[in-house]
Amino acid sequence: MAKTSGHVLHHCCTANLPSNQPPAPVTGKYQQPQQYDQAQRRLDPDQIPNPMSVIIENQKNAGGAFITNEQGLLPPLVTTKYVVEDQGNSSPRYVRSSLYCIPATADLLKTTALSSTLAVSPMARTVEGEYEPPIVNFGELGAIRCNRCKAHMQLVDAGRRFQCLMCKVTTDVPTAYFQHLGHTGQRVDKYERPELVLGT
Ligand SMILES: [Zn+2]
Structure with a gap:
């Protein structure tokens, strides 16, 4: 049982506490240190x-x-x-x-x-055995991202549209970037495009 002598009890901080618990700290106001049992305060190394x-x-x-x-x-x-x-x-x-x-x-x-x-940490260094992240440059077309929130997206509608993973809005795939989906539902050029395969 925690001793509470010397501690000012407020209704606001004790109302919901079980009686065997020390009172909750009052924030934004100085309070006297609580005197818990020494055994309760000590951490077991x-x-x-x-x-x-x-x-x-x-x-x-x-x-x-x-x-x-x-x-x-x-x-x-x-x-x-x-x-x-x-x-x-x-x-x-x-x-x-x-x-x-x-x-x-x-x-x-x-x-x-x-x-x-x-x-x-976008500029983190790779170590021996890892490759540098490839740089993908779409030139004039720009990065393929959601029109609304710039998040990355998932192909839907046989590869003709993208659906944003964050805001669910769908966007047409630019003609220059279109590619058919194979029987697995993945783009047939997936492994030639690092942005479709890699996390970075
Ligand atoms: Zn979005």
């Missing part, structure tokens, strides 16, 4: 992961080749030496997420209190 062993363990388990479209595979840690094979998703050198299990709803995200962010 055995429960805290040792950063060095996490780094060594990850190098052992995730070092070497990292193939970007393998389901359920987490990117290696930044400290791990790895060689990326871009198979449709960007290398974690360029884009890295703070979460790799994404809460399905905004409510759930709020409940977990985890921040969902992306670290984007």
